[in-house]
Amino acid sequence: MSNDAPTGPGRPKDLAKREAILEAAKALFLSLGYANTSMDAVAAAAGVSKLTVYSHFTDKQTLFGSAVMATCQNQLPDLLFEYPEGAALEEVLLTIARGFQALISSDEAVKLTRLIMAQGSQDPSLGQYFYEAGPKRVLAGMEALLRGIDQRGLLRIANPLRAAEHFFCLVKGAPDYRLLLGCAAPLASAEAELHVREVVALFIRAFKP
Amino acid sequence: MSNDAPTGPGRPKDLAKREAILEAAKALFLSLGYANTSMDAVAAAAGVSKLTVYSHFTDKQTLFGSAVMATCQNQLPDLLFEYPEGAALEEVLLTIARGFQALISSDEAVKLTRLIMAQGSQDPSLGQYFYEAGPKRVLAGMEALLRGIDQRGLLRIANPLRAAEHFFCLVKGAPDYRLLLGCAAPLASAEAELHVREVVALFIRAFKP
DNA sequence: GTCTATATAGCGATAGAC
């Protein structure tokens, strides 16, 4: 497979294969679920032998946990929770809402959420890990932004953390719920834009001084 | 087993056994998930033989679908979407919010949602059925109520259906999201009351004329 | 129509060779 010069007695190929295994596991677990994904399939998709999989990850549950955590880190959002000087309030909130809406509507995010809700019911530690790696950070950033907005007097927000939760719940809204249930397709870009404008306007009306 | 008089050549015992099988399947699927629930376990829990299960339901998927649909019908809410004459707007919305919050926080509802999101990703027809049996009806009732509230001039609601979606999303909120992820316990009654009061107040502020 | 016993297949995990 590799005709490169051998790089010592260590484990030069480990990282590449480990990465390939994780990538294959992520894809298979996300699309097929935990039970329907066999270790054979992971090994085949990663282009390695099954025993190689077991040498890197002790068992199926460990591999699953590692794959989920790796996917969580990919989900790290590049949302910026800062308030540019002189920007209009509505535009600031709209930018965040658009970014968040795109994030949660991605195929990977939907499948990851389903997987954690399903398998996490028997192993809550995954839900905990996911929540702290993703939603909790987003909420913290939004909380800080809303606190600043309150201090500037642009909105009247007594509890910024709760307000941040309300904000993201509104942005997710019924479309995300239907998406997770599998009974609706993702919003087209025009519909998504309409949705975020509506909820941002609602949010501003509710917290107007 | 039965020393009653035989009731003809028909299938007198079918319905009772079918009900027992459905009940056992509901409990097992909800708590263990699809893959971890064996037909043996269902038969044992129902007090019948495995072949009896197969005689009533052709295969595991059919049994699963029937159990999910039966559970959906149990979830029929007794929320009343009517506006008593002379009642205060906030109290009307609070009553609905409390009932809805209790409904979605029940153990059965949480497990059912998880199950449908997980298994429904490969069989979207279940998600469709569930949505129309549950959320869609609730939304329709709330839409009618909000239209009436708008016509009385109590609130200014241009799109009652969208407003209803926003309302229930707010009531669900972050607590329900964390509950589904498995990383938080259900709200204590005092916390739940605080939550519904907060979101109802938010909703009213947002739609005040 | 219902139960006991079984066929068949697929998966997780491992033993031994290179």
Place this chain on the structure above:
DNA sequence: GTCTATCGCTATATAGAC
């Protein structure tokens, strides 16, 4: 450190007796 071949187990679905 990696691959081929295999064990042991479980679960779905069925065949035959009462």
